[in-house]
Amino acid sequence: MKYISTRGKSPKLNFSEVLLTGLAPDGGLYLPETYPRFSDEDLSHMRSMSYQDLAFFIFQKFIDDVPADNLKAIVNKAYASDVYSFGRLEQKAEDITPTLKLKDNLFLLSLSNGPTLAFKDIAMQFLGHMFEYVLDKNGESLNILGATSGDTGPAAEYAMRGKKGVRVFMLSPHSTMSPFQAAQMYSLMDDNIFNIAIKGVFDDCQDIVKAVSNDLSFKDKYKIGAVNSINWGRILAQIVYYFKGYFDVTSNNREKVDFTVPTGNFGNICAGHIAREMGLPINHLIVATNENDVLDEFFRTGNYEPRSSEETFQTSSPSMDISKASNFERFIFDLLGRDSNLLRQYWGNIDKGGSFKLDDTSFQKIKNYGFISSSSKHINRIDFIRSVYNDFNTIIDTHTADGIKAALDHIKNIPMLVLETALPIKFEKSVFEAIGVYPERPFELKDLELMDQRFEVFNSDTEQVKNFIINNS
Numbered sequence: 001m002k003y004i005s006t007r008g009k010s011p012k013l014n015f016s017e018v019l020l021t022g023l024a025p026d027g028g029l030y031l032p033e034t035y036p037r038f039s040d041e042d043l044s045h046m047r048s049m050s051y052q053d054l055a056f057f058i059f060q061k062f063i064d065d066v067p068a069d070n071l072k073a074i075v076n077k078a079y080a081s082d083v084y085s086f087g088r089l090e091q092k093a094e095d096i097t098p099t100l101k102l103k104d105n106l107f108l109l110s111l112s113n114g115p116t117l118a119f120k121d122i123a124m125q126f127l128g129h130m131f132e133y134v135l136d137k138n139g140e141s142l143n144i145l146g147a148t149s150g151d152t153g154p155a156a157e158y159a160m161r162g163k164k165g166v167r168v169f170m171l172s173p174h175s176t177m178s179p180f181q182a183a184q185m186y187s188l189m190d191d192n193i194f195n196i197a198i199k200g201v202f203d204d205c206q207d208i209v210k211a212v213s214n215d216l217s218f219k220d221k222y223k224i225g226a227v228n229s230i231n232w233g234r235i236l237a238q239i240v241y242y243f244k245g246y247f248d249v250t251s252n253n254r255e256k257v258d259f260t261v262p263t264g265n266f267g268n269i270c271a272g273h274i275a276r277e278m279g280l281p282i283n284h285l286i287v288a289t290n291e292n293d294v295l296d297e298f299f300r301t302g303n304y305e306p307r308s309s310e311e312t313f314q315t316s317s318p319s320m321d322i323s324k325a326s327n328f329e330r331f332i333f334d335l336l337g338r339d340s341n342l343l344r345q346y347w348g349n350i351d352k353g354g355s356f357k358l359d360d361t362s363f364q365k366i367k368n369y370g371f372i373s374s375s376s377k378h379i380n381r382i383d384f385i386r387s388v389y390n391d392f393n394t395i396i397d398t399h400t401a402d403g404i405k406a407a408l409d410h411i412k413n414i415p416m417l418v419l420e421t422a423l424p425i426k427f428e429k430s431v432f433e434a435i436g437v438y439p440e441r442p443f444e445l446k447d448l449e450l451m452d453q454r455f456e457v458f459n460s461d462t463e464q465v466k467n468f469i470i471n472n473s
Ligand SMILES: *Cc1c(COP(=O)(O)O)cnc(C)c1O
Pocket: 118, 119, 120, 151, 152, 229, 262, 263, 264, 265, 266, 267, 268, 269, 319, 320, 399, 421, 422
């Protein structure tokens, strides 16, 4: 399997190369040359597989430059059941991403039972083991530089801690993350993990990462890598749980289901789109946004008009406070029949801060792909956290509440799976606002905020960050 860039002007790469590359040299994103397709017979065979076997079976179709035994060992480490132990009492850790039935035809697909209580662990754990393997094989090392507003940073650090050949330099906004999220990162004492709190907002952190990555000689010399959601390895890992969820709630491959996905950078739902292209019987993929509803507007009108960071609201589902979805280019590439010339035209406008409107044929294709959307506001999140608690005795977080709202806007008489993207403990203030109680914390996390912390505090200054990397690598 070879990988191509959406912009059509980069050399084809194999999986291990794509894993370490991030953005393609032409500015595009990597995708497999074609999507493998499963037959009905394949699906029947996959139906009874464990999570680990399913992941291995799917990954093998996309990765042909890692020997099967090694790939199998990586999968078994990334998806060991003891890594996903924070699920609800009635859920089994062996399931990795168990489903929880709320009522007939309405399910939560629990993706957040991993070490940092958000769905990003599923992909990041795989990346951590994969990086270690590929770097060791090539005799290389990598300095991962990232920016986080709260969920990516902890997931990346828990996945990379103690991994040979990998160092993580994670920039976070000083004092705007929740105390819980900050403590998740700052309490890590591993030698290869460096936390840098920037006196500024998330965008300042993001700008420093971009500035460092654009300094190609520095990037080359200090082997700067990325784990943000444009990394193909993350999308690939997320394809698996769409299959797992489907098999959990159906009894044969003729049944169709709908998925609702709380969406920010379009990584998670892009994996759902690919699962559908691979033959998974998905009827609708429902894009759930919060007040930052650029994507909802696109799926209703065909008009894509990203907003600036000043026009982006800070909401109570902060991991979805995104107005320019970094993975969207992958989906549009498919939608345009993989025409890189047309894509470059569209993204020429986007990169200059502009917009584009789809022609009628492409807009029609959105419907063929099964995409629909909804947005919600703070009051909806609070109402749905409350009603899910009252009706089903289950506490959900604010992002999952955005998902429940969108799911109920569009539910038909087939199974609807809502992806649970974080556990409620991570956003306990909003949960308290809704139901007047705090979600119970697992024993291991009771005193998280009281643990010793280690982090640097820098001004929003690219040179200072570069020097820090030089001195610590
Ligand atoms: C990252 C994140 C999202 C958005 O996922 P994308 O892949 O960026 O669309 C939604 N909810 C939570 C809790 C997240 O951490």
